[in-house]
Amino acid sequence: MPPPPAPAVIVVGSYVQDLTWRCAAFPQAGQTVLGRFVTGPGGKGSNQAVAAGRAGADTLFVGAVGADAFAEVARRFYADNGIAARFIPKPKHATGTAGILVDDSGQNEIVVALGANEALAPRDLPAALFAGARIVVTQLETHLSAVAHTLRAARRAGAATVLNPAPMRPDFDPALLRHVDILIPNETEFVALVNQLGLAPGGARRPYTEAALAKEKPAALQALCRRLGPPVVIVTLGKRGCFVSQASGGVAIPAHVVKAVDTTGAGDAFVGGFASGYVRHEGDILAAARQGQAVAALSVTKFGTAPAMPTAAELARFLRKAG
Ligand code: RIB
Numbered sequence: 001m002p003p004p005p006a007p008a009v010i011v012v013g014s015y016v017q018d019l020t021w022r023c024a025a026f027p028q029a030g031q032t033v034l035g036r037f038v039t040g041p042g043g044k045g046s047n048q049a050v051a052a053g054r055a056g057a058d059t060l061f062v063g064a065v066g067a068d069a070f071a072e073v074a075r076r077f078y079a080d081n082g083i084a085a086r087f088i089p090k091p092k093h094a095t096g097t098a099g100i101l102v103d104d105s106g107q108n109e110i111v112v113a114l115g116a117n118e119a120l121a122p123r124d125l126p127a128a129l130f131a132g133a134r135i136v137v138t139q140l141e142t143h144l145s146a147v148a149h150t151l152r153a154a155r156r157a158g159a160a161t162v163l164n165p166a167p168m169r170p171d172f173d174p175a176l177l178r179h180v181d182i183l184i185p186n187e188t189e190f191v192a193l194v195n196q197l198g199l200a201p202g203g204a205r206r207p208y209t210e211a212a213l214a215k216e217k218p219a220a221l222q223a224l225c226r227r228l229g230p231p232v233v234i235v236t237l238g239k240r241g242c243f244v245s246q247a248s249g250g251v252a253i254p255a256h257v258v259k260a261v262d263t264t265g266a267g268d269a270f271v272g273g274f275a276s277g278y279v280r281h282e283g284d285i286l287a288a289a290r291q292g293q294a295v296a297a298l299s300v301t302k303f304g305t306a307p308a309m310p311t312a313a314e315l316a317r318f319l320r321k322a323g
Helices: 044-054 069-081 115-119 144-156 174-179 187-196 210-215 218-228 266-280 285-299 312-322
Strands: 009-012 016-022 036-042 059-065 084-089 096-102 108-113 135-138 160-163 232-236 242-246 249-253
Touching (some): 009 044, 016 069, 036 044, 044 059, 044 135, 044 266, 059 069, 069 084, 096 115, 144 160, 144 174, 160 266, 187 210, 187 218, 218 232, 218 249, 232 285, 249 285, 285 312
Parallel strands (some): 009 059, 059 084, 135 160
Antiparallel strands (some): 016 036, 242 249
C-alpha cells in the first residue's frame, strides 16, 4: 500500500491549557475583581493548527505535552475535531498552561507557563516529518532550538516556512529570519523586531513605537518590511487589518467589521487561516492573507481560542456574505 499523503500544513508549536477569567475590567495591582471562569484547549501553535484544519486544509499539529489531565483534553479535542496531531510526551513536565483575563471590551491579558513546550527538542522532529508538506508554521512558544530546527528542516523538505514571532522573547536570535519565507508579526512583535535589528527610522536613540507604526505611510512601512529580510512580511494590525509586503510591493488589506467578544487567539486564527489559504490558493499570498483575515474576524465573534476557530462551512458562508 502506498503511504498516506503528507499533510499540506504542518504546525510545530505549543499546546497550552487555557484557564480564562472573564471580568468587566482588568484588576489594578492589588485589586480583586469578580469574574467567570472557563477552561479549554489553547496555545499559539495548537490554535493555529486548529484554525488551519477547521478551515479545510489537511493539517498536522506537532507539540509536546505532559502526562496529566490537560494532555488528555488535548488528545480528545483533536480526535473530536478530526485533525491529526502528534503529541510528544514529556512526562517530567506539566502540560503548558495560560492564565488569561478577558474584559468586557474583548481585550485580553495573558501569562503562559510553557511547561512541556519548553522541552520540545530537535530530536522530536525528524526530517521525515516534513516530507511532502506545502507550508510549515512555527512560533516562539516552544524551546527556540525546536523553532530553528523546524525552519531549517522544513526548508530542506521544500516547504514554505512561516514564522509567527509570538510571543517576542528577549532570547530570540534574529539570525533565524534567514530561514523564514513568510514572517507574520503583530504590531508589538514588528516594533520589537525593528528595534532589535537596529532599523528604527529615527536611529538607535529613538526606539520605534506602535504609535509610530500606526502613523506609517504604506511606502515607509513597505521599506521597513523589506529590511527585515524574509521575502514575505505580513504585519497584522488588529482592527486595521494587515499589511502584506512582498518584493513586488506592499498592500494594505482592511479588516472585516464584526462585533468582537473575545480577541484572544485572533492572531493565531489569522496565521492558521493564512496557511490553509496558502494551500487552497496555491501559494497566492494575497488570497491567503484575505482568508486569514476572514478566519480571524470570525474567531473574535466567539469566546475562547481553539474552540472559537470557524469551520469550513462557517468560513464559506462568511466569505459569500462579504462578497
Ligand atoms: O494567542 C493566544 C494563546 O496564547 C492562548 O491560547 C494562550 O494559550 C497563549 O499561548
